Amino acid sequence: MSVPFSQMWTVASYVLRQKLAGRRRYPLVLMLEPLFRCNLACAGCGKIQYPPQILKKYLSVEACLKAVDECGAPVVSIPGGEPLMYPEIGQLVDELVKRKKYIYLCTNAILLKERLEQGAFRPSKYLSFSVHMDGLREEHDEAVCRDGVYDRAVDGIKEALRRGFRVTTNTTLFDGASPLRVREFFDEMINLGVEGMMVSPGYSYSKAPDQEHFLRRQKTTDLFSVILSNPKRGWKFNQSPLFLQFLMGKRDYECTPWGNPTFNIFGWQRPCYLLQEGYAESFQDLMENTRWENYGRRSGNEKCRDCMVHCGFEATAVDQTFSSWRGFKDTVVATVTGKL
Amino acid sequence: MTLEGWVPTLGENLTLAQVIDLAFDYRGNVTIARTNGTETVGYVFNRNHDFPEPFIQIFDQAGNGPFKILYTEIANIKFTGKDTAAGKSWAAWVARKEREKAPQATSSGKQTA
Numbered sequence: 001m002s003v004p005f006s007q008m009w010t011v012a013s014y015v016l017r018q019k020l021a022g023r024r025r026y027p028l029v030l031m032l033e034p035l036f037r038c039n040l041a042c043a044g045c046g047k048i049q050y051p052p053q054i055l056k057k058y059l060s061v062e063a064c065l066k067a068v069d070e071c072g073a074p075v076v077s078i079p080g081g082e083p084l085m086y087p088e089i090g091q092l093v094d095e096l097v098k099r100k101k102y103i104y105l106c107t108n109a110i111l112l113k114e115r116l117e118q119g120a121f122r123p124s125k126y127l128s129f130s131v132h133m134d135g136l137r138e139e140h141d142e143a144v145c146r147d148g149v150y151d152r153a154v155d156g157i158k159e160a161l162r163r164g165f166r167v168t169t170n171t172t173l174f175d176g177a178s179p180l181r182v183r184e185f186f187d188e189m190i191n192l193g194v195e196g197m198m199v200s201p202g203y204s205y206s207k208a209p210d211q212e213h214f215l216r217r218q219k220t221t222d223l224f225s226v227i228l229s230n231p232k233r234g235w236k237f238n239q240s241p242l243f244l245q246f247l248m249g250k251r252d253y254e255c256t257p258w259g260n261p262t263f264n265i266f267g268w269q270r271p272c273y274l275l276q277e278g279y280a281e282s283f284q285d286l287m288e289n290t291r292w293e294n295y296g297r298r299s300g301n302e303k304c305r306d307c308m309v310h311c312g313f314e315a316t317a318v319d320q321t322f323s324s325w326r327g328f329k330d331t332v333v334a335t336v337t338g339k340l
Numbered sequence: 341m342t343l344e345g346w347v348p349t350l351g352e353n354l355t356l357a358q359v360i361d362l363a364f365d366y367r368g369n370v371t372i373a374r375t376n377g378t379e380t381v382g383y384v385f386n387r388n389h390d391f392p393e394p395f396i397q398i399f400d401q402a403g404n405g406p407f408k409i410l411y412t413e414i415a416n417i418k419f420t421g422k423d424t425a426a427g428k429s430w431a432a433w434v435a436r437k438e439r440e441k442a443p444q445a446t447s448s449g450k451q452t453a
Contacts, residue, residue: 046425049367049424049425050367050383050424051367051368051369051383051401051421051422051424053369053383053399053400053401053402053403054383054385054399054403056403057399057403266385266386266397266406267386278364278386278387278388279385279386279397
């Protein structure tokens, strides 16, 4: 696993503090969406289908920081939309670094090289560019519905690495993914020099145009078992090994929908990053007045039935690590040996 | 299927609360006909029927807002704006890729379906 020690320590001490305080529900990663506008229109994405006046809107830096302070999570993920299209992204990142938040700036990297050349960012242990890569050139360009994006993303990754930035990749796998090609893709990313990779099955957004290619649960575990059962020594994943074992069907977890709360121009999204069932005006309102019992697989909610996405289950895996000696031991063993 | 262009007829089989739920789920602008006879065009991003006075929240067509409108102030909602979630972009993409690949496969002597 490739999460730097300082980040692991920050997350571990945060989770232990929550447990010592007796908090049953606590956020782990704030999903901060400053805008919905994007320079791609991927078939698997349900995030950007809005009328023009909504796509033109974006959060102020002040509103973002207020949400960060309200939430208190040690990690802030900035998806969107495409965050490099957010005019104040440099200032936002600077402020988050000052607050010692670990930042995953989730980007398709089309604008990455340009923004780096403009000096929008400075390298920091708190900042990682999390580049969206859904496979090798052919698979990635198909997933994002535009040719040439893979090559531009690779250029962006190289430039970021050259300038001393932390770079990870995030990959969504859909039905029909070839395990062999995915393994080749992992090799390729590690050869590029990325710090680590994140991988997750897709979620069947009701608003995404492509409804036929999302993975169902059994297919998900079958696919990930084949891909990850014999991981290469050089592969590094920037996520909990217990979550990866869950994807392989070795663990049965329930969703933690409050683990990755989402804030955007509409407010605090209920109940999670993927489902959009309303908005709360404050983080406290979200945590206290959402009917959490209606979500997760055991609730019987159809929309949750097949979901195994990281934003719901990685928080469960992390919580598991600190809930028992066994969870802790399993995490340490997988981290040290690289075996899943 | 899209609701674009739909003007609901409220009655026993279709309540205002149901139409509000559909408007909340709709990824386009709608026209809110108010009980006072005025109309507001905008995007419904939230609705809350658990409050003593249920309400919706919208951004208007110019992006101003959010504005809160009580259920009791709404006469009907018309689905007048373009449904931005409707379409077949995946199918269109695949079809285009297939068209692009077809001449290459033919020129290289490969069989095409």
